[in-house]
Amino acid sequence: MSKLAAYRRSPIALIVLLFLGLTFTGTAYAALQPTAPADGAVASATASDDVEEGKKLFLANCASCHGTNAEGKTGINTAGPSLVGVGSAAVDFQVGTGRMPMAAPGVQAAEKPVVFTDKEIEQLGIFIDSLGPGPQVPDAQYIDLVNADIANGGKIFRTNCAMCHNSSAQGGALTRGKFAPDLMNVEPKHLYEAMLTGPQSMPVFNDHTITPQEKEDVIAFIKNIEEGGNDFGGHTLGSVGPAGDALFIWTIGIGLLIAAAIWLGRKAA
Amino acid sequence: MTDDQLAVPEPHSTPASTGDADTIDRFQDPGLPAHRPRRADVDEKAAKRAEHQVSFMFTLSILASLAFAICYFAVDPNLRGRLIIIGPMNLYHLILGLTMAASLLFIGLGAVHWAKTLMPDTEVAEERHLQASDQAARDEAAGILSQGFRDSQLDRRPVLLALTGGALALFAIPVALPTIFGLGPLPGDALETTVWKRGMRLMIDPSGTPIRPEHLTQGSVIHVMPEGFVGDTHGEDAPSALEIMEVKATASVLLVKLNPGDIQSQKQLDWGVDGIVAYSKICTHVGCPVALYERQTHHLLCPCHQSTFDMTDDCKVIFGPAKRPLPQLPIMVENGYLVAADGFAEPVGPSYWERG
Structure with a gap:
């Protein structure tokens, strides 16, 4: 019997073999898996090329839920709405904040690290625009916050946004596990696009119901909160309303009172 | 304190389960525990130290009050800063809050420490007394009331009695009417209608x-x-x-x-x-x-x-x-x-x- 055959019967052989097999499969998968093209590698000058590139990205990353023609699908784990006419603004918001592609089906797509480059997001947007007209990525003049009226933005925010997003834009709960996210540290562009397109549970605020100038005012108000403009009188305790304040008082406040009561009741040495 | 003021009433029936009836008749008053003098009572040095501690706390309170007054004018109301662990916040309100808290807190801490270390701590019992007056005083009061009733001849002139009562009772009207109608007009149809009407944009x-x-x-x-x-x-x-x-x-x-x-x-x-x-x-x-x-x-x-x-x-x-x-x-x-x-x-x- 050769040496190799002897080793083959050793119990360690099974573990070694398993390890080798897993390593090989993993390496092969990493080498062969479909990858998104790197930024600029296939950048092209013509619009039709952008549509083609966008379509490729769409087929590789989005079509499993939204359908190969973005017509939408219904199914338990692969239900996605039709994307015809949602416009590049919706694409820029959903993909640009990492909400799409979703990690797993659920009641709400959560914000997470962005997986595409700016160029790829633009190409996806151009492809979606080619399917039907929809809201566009906003002009720079409406997101630079120059000459924005913060007070007017506050009025509009309190009427239209505060009931879900909290009067300090810290977010809040909706029904059955859904929630309105907090609006701190969101890019002005994405705030604008969210109002314009109404992602997921959010209603739509088009240019007639809240004009572009008013949208800029709202964004300026949110940025003002970020800089502490809404924040007077000590610590905000998260600005989440009475629950946060009560938690602080019931633990730290009452704890101090109890300690004081014990000290008062003790005799001096 | 005497036995008869704190005495437990005699039980009407002896509990069935007790074997020895003598021991359960009444609880003995255990009295107060022996008084133990504090360190400051026996050691003049400790008393002096306690005095210094109390003075220190009152001084802190005075300093905090002065700091509050200075910061109120000297600090920029929009001053913001980042505190370790706690995060960014408005420092003006933080400073005012802390100095105001210290100003009041150290008065309290000083007073309590003073009371606990230097003020007398001998145990004192306060006696309880019956609340009712004695029978003679009660009879006298009843006598004065019935004497007054007879002197005003109310027992012989019932018309006067009835009219006095009626006049006093009806005085409620000038008091009650403005109170009730001062609550405002009745709601009318305000609960059922809004300003919306046909053609309103x-x-x-x-x-x-x-x-x-x-x-x-x-x-x-x-x-x-x-x-x-x-x-x-x-x-x-x-x-x-x-x-x-x-x-x-x-x-x-x-x-x-x-x-x-x-x-x-x-x-x-x-x-x-x-x-x-x-x-x-x-x-x-x-x-x-x-x-x-x-x-x-x-x-x-x-x-x-x-x-x-x-x-x-x-x-x-x-x-x-x-x-x-x-x-x-x-x-x-x-x-x-x-x-x-x-x-x-x-x-x-x-x-x-x-x-x-």
Whole structure:
């Protein structure tokens, strides 16, 4: 019997073999898996090329839920709405904040690290625009916050946004596990696009119901909160309303009172 | 303290389970524990130290009060900074709060420490006494009262007695009437009606612009106020700020554009315009503004108590404590703008006695 055959019967052989097999499969998968093209590698000058590139990205990353023609699908784990006419603004918001592609089906797509480059997001947007007209990525003049009226933005925010997003834009709960996210540290562009397109549970605020100038005012108000403009009188305790304040008082406040009561009741040495 | 003041009453019957009746008759007064002198009572050095501690705390309080006064004027009210662990906050209010707290806290700490270490701590018992006066004093008081009754001849002149009582009783009227009617006028039909009437335009809150039906896209939501009560309200016959608040609290409306195919109620379709429907924003539970519209599920959620209304089925309640659906405002198009086709058909807002 050769040496190799002897080793083959050793119990360690099974573990070694398993390890080798897993390593090989993993390496092969990493080498062969479909990858998104790197930024600029296939950048092209013509619009039709952008549509083609966008379509490729769409087929590789989005079509499993939204359908190969973005017509939408219904199914338990692969239900996605039709994307015809949602416009590049919706694409820029959903993909640009990492909400799409979703990690797993659920009641709400959560914000997470962005997986595409700016160029790829633009190409996806151009492809979606080619399917039907929809809201566009906003002009720079409406997101630079120059000459924005913060007070007017506050009025509009309190009427239209505060009931879900909290009067300090810290977010809040909706029904059955859904929630309105907090609006701190969101890019002005994405705030604008969210109002314009109404992602997921959010209603739509088009240019007639809240004009572009008013949208800029709202964004300026949110940025003002970020800089502490809404924040007077000590610590905000998260600005989440009475629950946060009560938690602080019931633990730290009452704890101090109890300690004081014990000290008062003790005799001096 | 004597035995007879703290004595437990004699039991009416001896408990059945006790074998030795003598030991259970009454509890012995254990008295006070032996007095133990404090360190400051016996050691003059310790007393001096305690005095210094108390003086130190009062001095801290004085310094904190002065620091408060200086910071109140010297520090920039918008000064912000980042504290370790705690995070960014307005430092002006933090400084004022801390100095004010120290100013009061060290008075308290000093006073308590003073009382515990230096003031006398010998145990003192306060005796309790019977509350009733003795029989002689009570008889005398009763004698004075009946003497007065006889002297005023009330026992012989019943007409005087009745009229005195009647006059005193009716004096309640001049006191009670202004109190009751001072509560304000009766509500009249104010609970059943709002300012909405046929032909009144729907205006966007807060800008006050009128609304064209083609301006709404699928999933649009507009917060609406009746014409004349929103936007630029500074004209000749403009409503007062109080009137605007009242209108806001009763007549504000949520305008939503739905897909007409999703709407299950024929009345809801008929009272809307191409799937654009207007509903009262005042919750039928306790009157919070219901405005959390979820575009995908068409649920309308009240933030106060989570009452949930189904926007596609005439705003019927599907969850929560609200009992009635939200009232719908009938709307139509006039000269290209959305106007009310009529007022609300039912009272808006929470239930009340007559409504149940």
